[in-house]
Amino acid sequence: MNVISPVYARLVLRELERREIDPAPLFAETLVDRHHLLQGGDIAMEDFLRILRTGDRLLGEESLGFVLGRQLHVLAMGPVGTALASAPHLRAGLQALESFTRLHATYVDIDARSTLQGITVRILYQHDTGDVERFHTQTAMLMLQQYVEILTGEPVDDVRFRLTITEPDDKAVYTSLLHGEVRFDADANEMDIPHRWLDRPSPFFHPEIWRQAKHSLSRELKSLVETEDAPFRNHIAGLLRTSEPPLPDLADVASDLSVSQRTLNRRLQAENTSFRRLKSEAMARWAKRYLRETEHSVEAIAEELGYTDTANFRRAFRKSVGCSPVEYRGGALN
Numbered sequence: 001m002n003v004i005s006p007v008y009a010r011l012v013l014r015e016l017e018r019r020e021i022d023p024a025p026l027f028a029e030t031l032v033d034r035h036h037l038l039q040g041g042d043i044a045m046e047d048f049l050r051i052l053r054t055g056d057r058l059l060g061e062e063s064l065g066f067v068l069g070r071q072l073h074v075l076a077m078g079p080v081g082t083a084l085a086s087a088p089h090l091r092a093g094l095q096a097l098e099s100f101t102r103l104h105a106t107y108v109d110i111d112a113r114s115t116l117q118g119i120t121v122r123i124l125y126q127h128d129t130g131d132v133e134r135f136h137t138q139t140a141m142l143m144l145q146q147y148v149e150i151l152t153g154e155p156v157d158d159v160r161f162r163l164t165i166t167e168p169d170d171k172a173v174y175t176s177l178l179h180g181e182v183r184f185d186a187d188a189n190e191m192d193i194p195h196r197w198l199d200r201p202s203p204f205f206h207p208e209i210w211r212q213a214k215h216s217l218s219r220e221l222k223s224l225v226e227t228e229d230a231p232f233r234n235h236i237a238g239l240l241r242t243s244e245p246p247l248p249d250l251a252d253v254a255s256d257l258s259v260s261q262r263t264l265n266r267r268l269q270a271e272n273t274s275f276r277r278l279k280s281e282a283m284a285r286w287a288k289r290y291l292r293e294t295e296h297s298v299e300a301i302a303e304e305l306g307y308t309d310t311a312n313f314r315r316a317f318r319k320s321v322g323c324s325p326v327e328y329r330g331g332a333l334n
Helices: 007-018 034-039 045-059 064-069 079-086 090-104 130-152 171-177 207-226 231-241 250-256 261-270 275-293 298-304 310-321 325-329
Strands: 108-114 118-125 160-162 181-183 189-194
Touching: 007 034, 007 045, 007 064, 045 064, 045 130, 064 130, 064 171, 079 090, 079 207, 090 108, 090 118, 090 130, 090 207, 090 231, 108 231, 118 130, 130 189, 171 181, 207 231, 231 250, 231 261, 231 275, 250 261, 261 275, 275 298, 275 310, 275 325, 298 310, 298 325, 310 325
Parallel strands: 160 181
Antiparallel strands: 108 118, 118 189, 160 189
16 A cells, blocks of 8 residues: 655644634545544555645645645655755755655655756656646645755755646746746656756755765665665666766765675666666766767767776767767767
């Protein structure tokens, strides 16, 4: 059975009671009552979605997603939130978010990837959330924005939001709460975060809490081996997607996961891949990005990617992509 943290449902309850709205309808046709919600653990996804729908109806014209989003902090994400809050900089926090979100909620995943301009964070729903997907998107975007602004200490009005939501009549509410450019009717729910915010040192960085949080999450990741397809492959692929050249090596990643290099290789082998393959794929993506989006020479791109010999870069690129860098740039392959 899919379950989720009760935090979000508790906030719905608190908001109704604060406004002196009878919360009793929240629990109709659910296996949850007020005492269980406030004192118990995770609740069933079906009950959670029903509580959201009812809460939105009881609040009237104000959107539940924005009501929740204004109140949420990343610490609502439990151990994942602890890692985000103690990260050394925004990029490391977003990498933890990308890698470990599924440990917090099974119905949503985060796909984050580095670009030449910064990092794009995409929200992916793994289960059909129906008419409440809009609430989730509103809440997630506000929480992400708050996280970025807390770590950077500034309003970030140069981020860009793309939402799958059909342009609403109340779009002014979105543009007032979301501080950057907002586009509706998009193909995906995404937030573009410019490069200049990503590597600023966080004043909240705590080395020991950060280390312990990652260690704890890594242990939980191991528990997914029996229930999820390729958790280690997914984790490392995400880490490489959100890193910029020079990409981390095997020793760095193994240390980050609190396992030996031998153990990590063995786990990846069991998932029908290898670190070498995952890194080669990531390097090829960066190479293609430089070739498409910049005028850098092949030699400069090779150096940027960490190759000491341009000939080695050309061979690796041809092996991964099927043509030379010059042919790729000239349009031999899309």
